[in-house]
Amino acid sequence: MKKITVKNREEFTYYLFLYLKNEDEEKFREEFLELHPTDQNEIFKLMSNEKRKRVYKYVTAREFADIFSGLQHYEQKMVFSELDDSYALEMLNELPADEITDFFSEIPEHISQYLLEKMDKTEADNIKHLLSYKENTAGSLMTTEFVTVLPSQTVSEILERLRMEGTDAETIYYLYVTNDTGKLTGVVSLRELITASLNEKAEKIMKEQIISVSPLADQQEVSKVIKDYDFLAVPVVTSNGKMLGIVTVDDILDVIEEETSEEIGEISAVKGALDLEVSSMEATKKRLPWLILLLFIGMFTAGLISSFEATIAEVAMLAVFIPLIADMAGNTGTQSLAVVVRGLALDKFDRTKVFRLLKRESFTGLMMGIICGILVSIIALLIPQGNVILGLIIGTSLFVTILFSTVSGTVIPLIVHKFKIDPAVASGPFITTINDIIGLLTYFSIATALLHYL
């Protein structure tokens, strides 16, 4: 396995492309197959249609499976359409069940149905079962390739079996002890197996109290278990104790990445449009609807202000502080939103915690509101056209704005989460707009009331 560094990547790529061009199959295979799959993958992605076709010829379906499994879904779809049926099927047979399932859930159903019919029956049944789980659950993440041992097997028997048979399992670092009905009764880590004496039985060294997840558990919960317990894999077990599969830590790393993008999308209203690789047409198509929606929501704020047009016509100075109120509403609300979104992602919430958080955020908003309110009043006194009344108006409004924004930035995402509404409703810009309206309403109401003192 050769290592590619940033420095020599271009060189590697250059030579590999040259071999392809010269149709030097032997040289290509020799150099290419020695690379780590991740590097093979990176180089494969740079290839033209023609070069890719040559790769399918030079590299066996079995060898190609590793490359395929590292591609993004949209790349997989493109590549898959270039493969002939028998090559594609042979390659699929090499892939772990969870990856096939992942891929199948992305392609049209008639194609996946067709492939399932052509595939090995046991494997096909397996995948059909996995496909029946909802996206983002432990069931859809798990792989069914794991190692089981019997309670009565000894350490040396197990080691001998692993040595002789090898294994297709995704990890052999945990061995799952199941009885004849498939019920999970214990777990032995390979570490424990290696350090146990050779004639010890599995049932003697296994841990009997097993930390597992249900196939219906949300991926966030699975990720939390693996992170909290520093596991390399967690077993997926039905309510009656039957073991279905395992979710491994490398799958969780991908889950975490996905969830982070979701969190950030939530705060910044770019849900599902964080990809760097899409065209500007694609990016526009994903982001523009949000902007248009926000534009219409923004018209509400405009409508609100227009009802105070008479006030503004009398004291134009008042318009000066509109962006200040609006921006502070946005800033404070987003701070609270970020706290809650991050908190929900780390799954730290029960009733007591929600209550404690609400209390904390309210007090925080109160203190920040008082201090910023006083500060801005003083500034309003000091500026050229400033006076006490202006200070009072803007100070009070800012206080209300900050207090309200902190609370709404906390409560709205919590409600959305609790009632499983689309989290986008709680995204930054929406909360900002609500806070804007409250802030500006307060501002202009007080201003209109005190107009003849200004």
Add this chain to the structure above:
Amino acid sequence: MKKITVKNREEFTYYLFLYLKNEDEEKFREEFLELHPTDQNEIFKLMSNEKRKRVYKYVTAREFADIFSGLQHYEQKMVFSELDDSYALEMLNELPADEITDFFSEIPEHISQYLLEKMDKTEADNIKHLLSYKENTAGSLMTTEFVTVLPSQTVSEILERLRMEGTDAETIYYLYVTNDTGKLTGVVSLRELITASLNEKAEKIMKEQIISVSPLADQQEVSKVIKDYDFLAVPVVTSNGKMLGIVTVDDILDVIEEETSEEIGEISAVKGALDLEVSSMEATKKRLPWLILLLFIGMFTAGLISSFEATIAEVAMLAVFIPLIADMAGNTGTQSLAVVVRGLALDKFDRTKVFRLLKRESFTGLMMGIICGILVSIIALLIPQGNVILGLIIGTSLFVTILFSTVSGTVIPLIVHKFKIDPAVASGPFITTINDIIGLLTYFSIATALLHYL
């Protein structure tokens, strides 16, 4: 190892607390020590001062090490101050070097110096060495407890050694083949070792091309290597090939969490204040400075508008669209910012990519600007006091605002990243303010120029 679920946690806690209260050491030890350290930890955190003191008496320093290592830094500091010297030192000796280092970098230097003098000399030297690495580098993350084997050792010799000696190593799933000068020459995974024939030599089955990181590598780079290659650990190696330690995947899970909080902090100006557990006083202390800073920056925008007071006094209607322009500036800028921040986190950037992204975002901004600009012009025509000129003013301004905001939301974080300026400068609110200023400046400039047509 017993499993605690949400359902039985309270019951477990109740009984354990009862045993402590009744000073029933035997019962407490029996039940408590059978729990997974993560669960021991959760229950320990709920204990009063008095109960904790009893735990230190009932549980040996060796056993307590696991609990200690799962605590947050601030909890570790509190607990540590409650331990007597010999217990504390014995416990430290049980902890992996990377965790001691982590803890020592959080406590006053005179205390860590004192402890280092009292500790076992080899371990102390080890930790001094680790402490010399800058925070967030591979060197500061790594642990020095790993398994090395000699090239000439056979599979059965290595297995025998692991079985006899056991090991304190953080992972035994990779065995590192080093020659007599400590130079890393190969890696054997335990999986390969298990499936190899017993009399094979390590040098025969090892992978010679090793993917490693430098001790100075940023934690983000380390995390990327582990994620991309699906590793359980990566060796940390000096430029002359000497192996210093390993970084394991569970450390990386913590790194990713930390980096995510940073990303979100960047977008929402709550840097370092996302913790749910702090008091409102603490939260205010961390978040208020940002708000005050943003308040002062907001005064610039106010100042800018005040220079157009005469225009507003003449056509009060113009004030109505101030929040719309300001909010759209914020929304568009934040979308681009989120794309870049996420992209930088996943480390996908070289010169070509930066250029491509800039081009894409500019086009995206152009298209979104044109469409939103036309839309808002039409709306401005349709509202009661609307007319063509107002439509022209607001449409053009919104177009400029969206185009500029998309570009600035892309360029500013990239510049900040490139020149390693504090990323907070590129946070959402700061970019929003700049975009506000440009948007409103355009709006009022055009409005002032076309004033006598309105």
